[in-house]
Amino acid sequence: MSYAELTEKYFRPGRLPHIWCPGCGHGITTGAIIKAIDGLGLDKNDVAVVSGIGCSSRASGYLDFNTVHSAHGRALPVATGVKLANPELNVIVCTGDGDCTAIGGNHLIHAARRNINVTVVLFNNNIYGMTGGQYSPMTPTGSKASTAPYRTIEQPFNITDLVQAAGATFVARGTTFHTAQLVDLIKKGIQHDGFSFIEVVSACPTSFGRANKCGSPGDMMKWQRDHAVMKLAWDKMDAEKQAEAKAAGKFPIGVLFETNAIKEYTKAYDEVIAIAQGGKK
Amino acid sequence: MSRILLLQGNQAVVEGAIAAGCRFFGGYPITPSTEVAELLAEKLPQVGGKFIQMEDEIASIGACIGASLAGKKAMTATSGPGFSLKQELLGLACASEIPLVLVNVQRVGPSTGQPTSPSQGDVMQARWGTHGDHWIIALAPTTVPECFTLTQRAYELSEKYRVPVIMLMDEVVGHMRERIDLPDSYEDIAQPMRKQPTCAPEEFKAYATDESLVPAMPAFGSGYRWHVTGLVHDETGFPKGTGAATVAQTDRQYHKIYDNLEDIVEVEEYKLDDAEFAIIAFGGAARTAYDAIDAARAEGLKVGMLRCITVWPFPEQQVKTLASKVQGIMVHELNRGQYVTEVERVVAGVCPVTLFGKYDNEPATPEEMLAEIKKAMGK
């Protein structure tokens, strides 16, 4: 099926054009999600997309699945309820850096810890876009934002390390420039039987880009091209080289961590049910 | 066949939930509601249901919203501080009309307050706790057997009207043990079901309604795909930014409840037939009134009680009628005067309204209440 046909199939009729600004990476990420779902051959009725609040979270309303545009930061608790109540559903969370790592940060680490089979796609544009460009927990130190007119002094999260430490069993990072890889990462995340997390390095030309003189939307995508390093190549660097690369703003992309050693939450709960119905404690 | 048991109110709530078909609980520990979570952790998997202890109170109700969307009857339980936290997603449940039952076993507040002495200080928060115009149902059990029956009633109303229902308990009722007769099996108990669409999935509009004003609610995964949002939406379920859409949503959500007060509002009248003076009370605080009224009558004072089983929507008609019949009303509540303001509004000067508010960590004794009755009656 062509991309044009995929958009016809998976976007709700009459919902396009979307609300995202010119050059916003969220449309590319949302496109990658439908390509991944189609690639896996999932039935639309068996997919639930849950989002929070913010630019990224408008994705749920466009997509023709079972969808929830919940409350700011709360996508993961709602997604956890959907998944635990009906483990047959493929549950995907569309969330942004403010939604997921600030107000929803606690939910993120606990969902990771439980290893519940939901796939989080973090649309990371390093800024609160919908409210007009305030700094987020993912804004690089020294950036300008509407609430950091003299530049930010806070350290951003290394969010992939954070979720891995919290117990996520599939952790990946992609960019909106590397679209084919991004589709593949989302596919792998959905297929993974456990908590999967894909950070998508996206661009906000309107708020982050203007405040930080990043150039055109095309320039911001070129920045992704020039700063993302494939995981294989990244791993070949020694510690000194990696430190240099990091200092230059470079980052690894690909599957960063994966394990099947931890039991998925809803399956573990099925065992609880079996024990409870067997009358044992 | 039935079982005769000695149960806490919190335990009876659990039995009522299981009987009503509740198959999902998302919770967080907080006294004096924790027994609800502990017991459901044991009972739900026995009936194939799911229990999850979430990372906080907001997440707990969030999980319930998700489970309800997936077609399960869901419950969460909390107390004061947790009730404050849950207000955020209670608003989402109201806005997007997601059935669930929220048990609030009230304790003294604000903030951490007096853990865990009884209070009814959340009665106004139950009505107006989340931001914005919204309409909600709150029920207040007075006895342990009523905890069982009212929890089932809470599910019936929640599913029928697609509204979150608050079981507005208090520590008196939650932790008190009483005799209760429970059926051996809940299989014969009719379980409330939500309305399902009759049209084909491709014709389904998520918030289109018939004259009941309550939209059908197919479960996620049923083949009916729809969108849930806390944004103001039109009948399609998608956001709509117009003033007309706000008015339409607000009015429909109001009318679906307030056009059905006869079905929703339940009160108990205790010795009101010949009463010259009435007490209005609800929940655990109402327990004192039975004995106080009997003692007053023994002294020749014709006193009765209107007990609000449905606390919200306010039993407006019942209170109006009462005001026209008695010479005075005394509102008894375990706070410094909240529900009394609503009674005063409705009575509107037809008869004197006084307050016996109790907020010293203890429920009133019948003797204390009798003294207050006499004072209010000028005896």
Add this chain to the structure above:
Amino acid sequence: MSLKIITKRCKGCGICATFCPKQVLAVSEIEKIEVVNEEACINCGQCEMRCPDYAIFVEK
């Protein structure tokens, strides 16, 4: 083979023009993408792949 532009969806961000290897595309005065050199198109699909608005597709 041809380029199909859905003008209603195009926001004129210019990403497609930036990544077009043959300078087939340009943003017009009204901030919509337009084909300025169709003969040069090599059907590489960069524009379709990178468009955040599902506004340009390569039709076979």
